[in-house]
Amino acid sequence: MSTRKAFAVATCVIVLGGCAGAATRETSNLGRAATPAEIAGWDISIAPDGRGLPQGAGTAAQGALVYAQKCQACHGEKGVGGPNDRLAGGQGTLASKTPVRTVGSYWPYATTVFDYVRRAMPFLQPLSMTDSEVYAVTAYLLNLNGIIGEQDVMNAETLPKVRMPNRDNFILVQPWKPRGQ
């Protein structure tokens, strides 16, 4: 008997047996229920409107310290001149022959900085920073790029409100619009 037939036959048996729910097709049902606590530990992604941002807070002034200790060796002083990706400058270059894409010149959402730095940086110790350290170093990168002030506090409230300079220069090929806009 083919797999497809086997599943079809199983469906009839269950339907006749009055199985609970509106199942019209047999399923394997081999997943176990995930608890809220499990999900909370697992879910590290941040939506562009800020959903998912954790508690904690930081300023660029605090972030300067984090950056010097944990980032500068690879990304250079003030985000420029390191062996790895440049993190500052480049605004006004995107339509030129030699565009410089950075957090400041290119990234459309500030929430992405928090999401990415927390999950992937520092490169050799990802997921090692506290949420407040991530807020602080995110604030530092935004301040380096002239987007927020040195004492502006970044937290779950304020970060999603930061307007990135290049935000409107992405053409969505898939039809999708941010909700409420």
Add this chain to the structure above:
Amino acid sequence: MRVRRRRFNDVPDPAGNGLLDRRVFLKGGAGALTAGAFMAFASSDAKAAPGEAPAGMKVPGAPLSLYGSPATFEREVTRTLIRSQPGTTGAGASRTPLEALEGIITPSGLHFERHHNGVPTIDPAQHQLLVHGMVARPLIFTVAALSRYPMESRIHFLECSGNSAVMFGTTPPAQTCGQTHGLVSCSEWTGVPLRLLLAEAGVDPRADWILAEGADAAAMSRSVPMAKAMDDALLALYQNGERLRPENGYPVRLFLPGYEGNMSVKWLRRIKVTDTPTMTKDETSKYTDLQADGKSLMFTYPMEVKSVITRPAPGLKMTGPGLYELSGIAWSGRGKIRRVEVSADGGQTWAETALSAPVLAYALTRFRIAWKWNGAPTVLKSRATDDAGRVQPTRDEFIAQNGANAIYHYHAIQAWRVESNGEVKNVYA
């Protein structure tokens, strides 16, 4: 009506400079000409004396083995051009040596790699996949559980959207074919349709997207439209018949037929059902296509129609005038390949090639055509058309349309210059 078996010399040449009817080898006429050969490696001087049995016939051969590997004489056939971000070893790419391979299946060990922070070591007994977000029942699946679901097997290419990016540059690269175009490979992928798990979790009808996340040190993550997730997305567990290779996402990866490679998230640990895209780093900072006017195209998912002649190609050398079979691969992220044409005179005249079965949607398709090389320098090109009617543009057309800074989704017609000494070079022509 009796079909007259035409002799080789009766077959009209379909295009200039020696391109022969695509059926010429089948008609048995090719024997009339001396077939040329491609050289990838130097032949050894030591040969058995004429008439003497080769050494391997006089002693027992090597023992049986647990897991086979390629002939030692093929040890030069490896992934190529391994590059990683400065100071790192696993944030970069290695490429498939296309010019050394035939058919449409890439050996698993030669499948290209693109990782953002190395290959994690994952014990399948420990690995779990969480499906949550806008669902009625958040669920956790073990690999053993996934392995009990009904599976599908499909042959699909995977192409990094940055494949061939070097071709945006102002001078053609002095690289082998695989070094330039080898961020594409093709395998048989077997696994569980994602829609089965989403149905079990019960997706909220307002959810238009999912986020897929990997269990690597980059926690690689991409948003995928729900329509694709419910259509042909696969949770792949097997590649070419065996469990996935570590560098291809062991023990489970997402596979999205036709879409740019990095969306097929490897080492899959989490699917979050969402109402909007998450706007991860690798769908904003990277993998968006910057146009000449400073605007960027976002969510450019399908890989475009593309082809490349892999024999002859840079990395191989022609060994004198005579009859050759030109061979290459074509593919499209929008469906099947309908036609591949080849030119042996720099694009003035084109001949239709024979497509080798099977011709499958979202898979590499092998094309072949006989070519009688007269030994003079010339330029070879291939041009693919898919079943959506999309045709590969010339490089000039492509750059005029997309600018020179898009980095991703390069798919223009490739020109190879054959020199009179048999060398093959990448040229902008």
